[in-house]
Amino acid sequence: MPFVNVQTIKGIMTAEQKSELLRRMTDLLVEIEGQGDPQFRQSVWIRIDEHDPEQWSLGGVQPTAAMIAAKFARRAARRIPGIKRAAKPGPAI
Incomplete structure (x- = not known):
């Protein structure tokens, strides 16, 4: 099992x-x-x-909810033609 x-x-x-x-x-x-x-x-x-995002650490960076949202928005923009990527909001995670 x-x-x-x-x-x-x-x-x-x-x-x-x-x-x-x-x-x-x-x-x-x-x-x-x-x-x-x-x-x-x-x-x-x-x-x-x-x-919650604050309970994680990636490469020593504790991501915020805004950082997570921005990262996944960038990933979605790369997959969907015609969507422009937003400027980076802070440290990449």
Whole structure:
């Protein structure tokens, strides 16, 4: 019985993205650990724990909610044609 715990920053994923992540991770565990047995799905536990940005440190920088939002806005702008990137709001994370 696998138990997977995903730690992430609060607000990064939408409810739909979390559902998709849970579904795909479950599918992968059924395929690999459960050797494709559909009954194994009932034994897969996955939990997503979301924490405030201030509870994290990346490279010695404690990100703020604004820094996280800016980083993900830049990532989205690179993926979506026609959207211009905003100026950098502070230290990159």
